[in-house]
Amino acid sequence: MSLAQVRPSSPRRARRTIWDVLRPHEPIPRGTYLAILAGSGLGMVAAWCALTYGGVVAPLFLPSPTTTIRSGITLVADGTLLQNAEASLSVIVTGWALAVVAGVPIGILMGSFKAVEALIEPVIDFVRYLPVSALIPLLILYIGIGTAEKVAVIFIGTFFQLVLLVADVAAHVPREQIDVSYTLGASRAQVIRRVLLPATLPGVMDTLRITMGWAWTYLVVAELVSADRGLGFMILDSMRGFFVDRIFVGLATIGGLGLGFDLAFKWLHRRLLPWSPKA
Amino acid sequence: MAAAKLSLREITVVFRARRAPEVVAIDRLSLDVADREIVSIVGPSGCGKSTLLRLVAGLVRPSAGEILLDGRVVTDPGAERGMVFQSYTLFPWLTVQGNVEFGPRIRGMPEEHCREVAARYIQMVGLTGFERAYPKELSGGMMQRVAIARALANDPEVLLMDEPFGALDAQTRAFMQELLLDIWQKTPKTILFVTHDIDEALFLGSRVYVMTARPGRLRAEVSVALPRPRTLEITTSEEFVAIKRRVLAMIREEAGKALGMETAPAVP
Ligand SMILES: Nc1ncnc2c1ncn2[C@@H]1O[C@H](COP(=O)(O)OP(=O)(O)OP(=O)(O)O)[C@@H](O)[C@H]1O
Numbered sequence: 001m002s003l004a005q006v007r008p009s010s011p012r013r014a015r016r017t018i019w020d021v022l023r024p025h026e027p028i029p030r031g032t033y034l035a036i037l038a039g040s041g042l043g044m045v046a047a048w049c050a051l052t053y054g055g056v057v058a059p060l061f062l063p064s065p066t067t068t069i070r071s072g073i074t075l076v077a078d079g080t081l082l083q084n085a086e087a088s089l090s091v092i093v094t095g096w097a098l099a100v101v102a103g104v105p106i107g108i109l110m111g112s113f114k115a116v117e118a119l120i121e122p123v124i125d126f127v128r129y130l131p132v133s134a135l136i137p138l139l140i141l142y143i144g145i146g147t148a149e150k151v152a153v154i155f156i157g158t159f160f161q162l163v164l165l166v167a168d169v170a171a172h173v174p175r176e177q178i179d180v181s182y183t184l185g186a187s188r189a190q191v192i193r194r195v196l197l198p199a200t201l202p203g204v205m206d207t208l209r210i211t212m213g214w215a216w217t218y219l220v221v222a223e224l225v226s227a228d229r230g231l232g233f234m235i236l237d238s239m240r241g242f243f244v245d246r247i248f249v250g251l252a253t254i255g256g257l258g259l260g261f262d263l264a265f266k267w268l269h270r271r272l273l274p275w276s277p278k279a
Numbered sequence: 280m281a282a283a284k285l286s287l288r289e290i291t292v293v294f295r296a297r298r299a300p301e302v303v304a305i306d307r308l309s310l311d312v313a314d315r316e317i318v319s320i321v322g323p324s325g326c327g328k329s330t331l332l333r334l335v336a337g338l339v340r341p342s343a344g345e346i347l348l349d350g351r352v353v354t355d356p357g358a359e360r361g362m363v364f365q366s367y368t369l370f371p372w373l374t375v376q377g378n379v380e381f382g383p384r385i386r387g388m389p390e391e392h393c394r395e396v397a398a399r400y401i402q403m404v405g406l407t408g409f410e411r412a413y414p415k416e417l418s419g420g421m422m423q424r425v426a427i428a429r430a431l432a433n434d435p436e437v438l439l440m441d442e443p444f445g446a447l448d449a450q451t452r453a454f455m456q457e458l459l460l461d462i463w464q465k466t467p468k469t470i471l472f473v474t475h476d477i478d479e480a481l482f483l484g485s486r487v488y489v490m491t492a493r494p495g496r497l498r499a500e501v502s503v504a505l506p507r508p509r510t511l512e513i514t515t516s517e518e519f520v521a522i523k524r525r526v527l528a529m530i531r532e533e534a535g536k537a538l539g540m541e542t543a544p545a546v547p
Pocket residue numbers: 294295296302303304323324325326327328329330331365493
């Protein structure tokens with residue numbers, strides 16, 4: 001080796017530049033992360049303030065933070081918000097839970113057994129391309145415009161996607177984990193119960209979280225079409241009276257509840273599956 | 280040789296994939312392994328070594344030929360043929376302890392027995408203190424040691440090892456090689472050991488099979504008549520070095536073929 005090739009070892013400098021923060025997949029210090037997070041949130045609020053208090057956008061289209069908060073307090077105080085939120089929540093949780101109870105086992109069977117896949121894949125692939133919104137008229141015709149119809153919309157909206165997502169999770173259980181259990185003496189039933197099922201848990205948890213997010217979309221669609229209560233109904237009703245501030249309260253509630261569910265799922269994932277690579 | 284513990288007769292394995300040419304992974308391969316013998320298998324990458332072990336494990340069916348264990352045809356996997364895989368195969372939802380006692384547990388051994396066996400093998404591979412750790416908290420080498428402990432804890436008659444020490448650093452690797460021989464001296468098992476490392480193959484095996492480039496056939500069988508119990512010192516002995524030189528020359532030639540060269544570069 002020639003002398004020119006020998007470089008003095010450069011100790012890692014503590015000084016950071018913007019480039020250190022922008023390395024692909026590289027973790028960044030927690031403080032930096034939180035600072036960016038807070039900056040993003042505050043930036044949004046600041047933009048909102050600037051647009052409304054600065055008079056850039058007419059209050060008819062975008063209410064100011066103060067109006068929105070005041071309206072929110074009123075809606076909570078007279079019980080409107082809670083009533084509607086409760087109506088939406090019960091529909092969403094019922095429809096989603098039914099889809100989960102039916103869809104997860106079917107998905108696992110479909111992803112694990114080629115025979116089951118051949119049996120149900122054609123049906124599911126057909127139905128899942130039918131937008132749920134297109135089925136709403138039919139559902140109203142069959143079961144009316146009550147709670148059952150909304151539960152059915154959520155069920156149909158989530159069930160088919162859920163089956164496919166769970167099937168994909170089950171199909172990706174590493175082949176070698178199954179092989180090794182056979183060489184350890186596991187029977188087929190044991191492989192399913194003690195290897196396949198636990199191996200799918202993290203993926204299933206993720207699927208539950210994702211489909212819960214979609215359930216909100218279907219709920220609001222259903223409530224916009226026909227409802228006399230619920231957050232979607234509240235938003236539509238507020239639009240009729242040009243109560244833009246109420247619309248924003250409704251949106252904030254939906255966003256807040258969605259975020260709450262998301263965080264709850266992430267927390268559950270860490271608590272229930274501490275071994276998962278994502279925990 | 281007395282009646283073989285394990286016997287492969289004219290095995291051929293052809294993989295057929297849709298829209299791909301068929302691959303003859305193993306072509307009319309026969310070999311015998313005596314009871315409680317360690318046989319090493321070396322050969323160029325892709326020559327069918329893993330396939331050979333999976334055949335014996337019962338995870339792959341031969342396209343032709345048969346595999347006999349104690350004179351009976353092998354068709355399915357069984358606990359008497361344990362396997363350590365080339366890739367990581369620990370169950371991520373089980374702790375180190377849970378992984379190691381997986382075999383005894385599913386075979387319905389009493390709780391106490393499972394715990395005691397797990398403790399013994401975890402200690403053997405030097406992972407005492409990590410019983411409650413999950414695989415994601417372990418290094419690659421530690422995971423592989425758990426996989427070895429898991430296979431051993433099931434006390435199989437035949438142990439199929441597919442480059443089990445490939446991921447380990449040189450020191451741990453040497454330690455594990457001696458440990459394996461030590462365990463084998465105490466509780467002799469029939470071991471088929473696949474490796475890329477010729478020193479390892481010769482140090483562990485009573486015989487070394489050299490496979491040809493794909494399709495895998497036996498190129499040669501080299502007997503390693505070194506006394507046992509062996510320690511790593513023998514790897515510097517003259518006898519060892521002489522055998523190694525022969526095996527190396529053969530492998531180099533096969534590796535050359537595998538890479539599409541007609542003849543290997545001259546060996547000094
Ligand atoms: N399931 C499969 N389907 C199709 N081809 C396969 C399959 N398994 C193995 N093969 C092919 O069989 C040949 C032998 O593979 P094998 O994994 O046994 O090689 P190997 O000797 O273990 O290689 P390495 O040393 O790289 O691990 C390869 O050409 C591979 O592509």
